[in-house]
Amino acid sequence: MAFKGALEDVTYGLYLITAEHDGRKNGLIVNTVVQVSNSPEKISVCISKDSLTHDIIMQGRCFAVSILDRDAPMKFIGTWGFRSGRDIDKFEGVSYRKGATGAPIVLDHCLGYLEVQLYGTLDVESHTIFVGKIVETEKLADGEPMTYRYYKEVKGGKASRYAPTFNDWETLKKLEAGKRDTPSLDG
């Protein structure tokens, strides 16, 4: 992509976004959490319209953010970041609790969490920016947060095809041409 070089120097963390509506819960991994206001405190997160979690948040109007520890294993990231909640129950075997908003908060490999109620949304074509007003937070552990750079450079991680930063269209095209049942990568 023409715009690849400089964009790769933008800094991100890595987070697990979870939500529940009408008995259906799901979650996915994103790199796009930002505090956008302090009076009152709000955060934003950008999520692919193709992900199941996107629709659950739209309907349930709240979500939780678990801030991932740098030591979170790739298997854990693989389940939450590269499998679809339409195919598997990502919460199986995972430690979580119901938050103040009703959202399920994942506690494994997390330094702390934020729980928000939806304040507004902005449609940016492939993705939606969700802004949430913080209603609850808790710091669970000391430690280094996982950064997107650490995930890519030290752990060898890749961007999900549903991440806003995804740009490996060549590989994707080959995968999609080769077989219809390509590995599901969405959240």
Added chain:
Amino acid sequence: MAFKGALEDVTYGLYLITAEHDGRKNGLIVNTVVQVSNSPEKISVCISKDSLTHDIIMQGRCFAVSILDRDAPMKFIGTWGFRSGRDIDKFEGVSYRKGATGAPIVLDHCLGYLEVQLYGTLDVESHTIFVGKIVETEKLADGEPMTYRYYKEVKGGKASRYAPTFNDWETLKKLEAGKRDTPSLDG
């Protein structure tokens, strides 16, 4: 603040946002740049409504992002992050060039830049989220991007009172009670 602990583990970079409209140019330092879409590529940035740059972007509808090098000196950050363009010309003595959109692109201490045209905005009370479609980028240098954590923990930097992450209301209250001509901290 009740929500302080976990929020401090959110990861950010540090960026210089610049814009020009009707012969008036300004810029400020933010920690809130995120790529939010890849088709086509867009970024978002969150800026205080009290800053001059906010108004210039609203009017000019384009802006540039310089990605700061980890070695950017605190004096440079002080000028762009803690002084107001209403009081000084921040571009004095600084190397910059006019971009494709007409926005002035600062080249000092920058690893690369992104230039965008405004796509949409979202009002989040104290701040506005600006979404811009990328029209030009260039990687200028190799090196480590400045992270917000590095700025705070290694360089001893603080949040501007206009950053969404600002939470030192006690000190601010004391400053404002003490004298009317407090140091200007806005961009």
